[in-house]
Amino acid sequence: MAQEKVRARREALGRHALIRGDAMNVVRRMADRSVDVVVTSPPYNIGLAYRSYEDRLAERDYIDWMSVICAQIARVLKADGSFFLNIAGSSSQPWLPFELITRLRERFVLQNHIVWIKSIAIEETTYGHFKPVNSSRFVNHNHEHVFHLTHKGDVRVQRLAAGVPFTDKTNITRRRHAIDRRCRGNTWFIPYETIRHRKEKYLHPAPFPVALPTACLTLHGYDENTVLLDPFMGTGTSLVAAEQLGVRGIGIDIDTRYVCVARRRLRAALANPGSDPGPAMDIDDDRADDPP
Template sequence: MTKPRAPRNRTITLSEAERARYAARLLRLDGPVALPDVLDRTICQDVFEILDWLPARSVDLLFADPPYNLAKSFNDRAFVPLPADEYEAWLDAWLARLVPALKPTASVYLCGDWRSSAAIQRAAERLFTVRSRITWEREKGRGARHNWKNASEDIWFCTVSDDYHFDVDAVKLKRRVVAPYTDGAGRPKDWDDSAGGRFRLTHPSNLWTDLTVPFWSMPENTDHPTQKPEKLLAKILLASSRPGDVVLDPFLGSGTTSVVAKKLGRHFVGVEIDADYCCLAEKRLDLAAQNPRIQGYDDGVFWERNAK
């Protein structure tokens, strides 16, 4: 039996009626398609079935959060760890076939952890120009008696060419001022003094410590075991896409990429093999139409964790 949830638990779930309604909205491909056929749709299918059917040179931003090389269950499906060279070959098997769908100006973000990061780097370098490796703090995680607690993940930032879009002003971080320097007249120097406190807008680095992994009291939370925060996707979409651009996620999970794309005025194409996760994505898209807020992103800037 399913354990009852606490009264304040805000985890998004599906009733049987919702599951049936959202399942009717899912898309399955049986051959090559034009961009309008898949735009802003959730494709419920094994990504390996549809890789060669996506419209050519249509994607501005690829965000891929594939299964890490870990033993992990996703509903009734499980990923079994592979030897490092086999995992790298598995990455190649889908990533190389996605390249024709990317525009020459596209950016690519590939997620992994410390075990899979080297394989991701090698696979990415064969296809793209690797620009940076983002490391973000995941405060969840079990402690270890004989090792360091694993509390970070990586995202490799790549581009198809040297002609790509990056909007640094769209992803500045609002931090509290510790040393409030002033000019000769005593006025704030590179910071603002407001009723809420003293803050400075800072350039984003490739070390992200301002994210909160979704948990039971957050309205974006689902039961997906590896759900990414909406704030994380917002940083990537705002930096590396423009309004109206097309964002592709070939391992959509419970839909965070599609939801954030909708909230930020981008188009999306999401691919996910699990029907329940697809239905959760569709429900979250309906909820996004009612409330486009992204926790931690307000007034056009990202706030440090718990700053507001």
């Protein structure tokens, strides 16, 4: 198993629920068809240094484990719900994301495949950031996958709400658009802010920016009754996005420290709407090991 079994502990913060526990055990106790949107980034199985995850299983064991969890996600996801699965391979394991998504054909339709671009070079200028690799064989990995999975492939998405303004404004009238928005497409350039120290990542090896779950929620569409689930919450980025958009979030993680960080970020977002406390908050003191 990639996660040890622990007794779940649940805490309510505003409209949200933070749960310290094993994702499988918690999700299997959730009601059928109770979640509108799932946005999550599970362990990638590429040897990242998580505190409480074993991130180097045999590939078949990892895919089996994820398949079982995703079967439970399929059960709790509403008929018109969306499951956004963020995952990446590595230079030495390039097939892993595709092996997993192929297995999930048993449960879902792959409605959209979005490429999250973290860094891009345009002519001689680089935009965004990436983690460099020291290799004479491989180029740097500057993107990850966001697989948009649905039950039947027929979920209506909010293409313009998640879109961008026209560069050529004449397209607004020529193409008969009511507003200055066009579809963003399936390549999303969402860069990280500059990170120079582990504390700026909340001591987590693989956080994603708030803009990523925000874009997923916006593409699916949301209102005050929307329920978001992140079964691998990490430091709570998806719940911060949920709070900023006014939807209800349910976040699960097995690691006590990450749940504590998520709690602090969410409390700050509740106290100061639209904010995220960022790396300046103190997450390295003894209280970070307190249970939620």
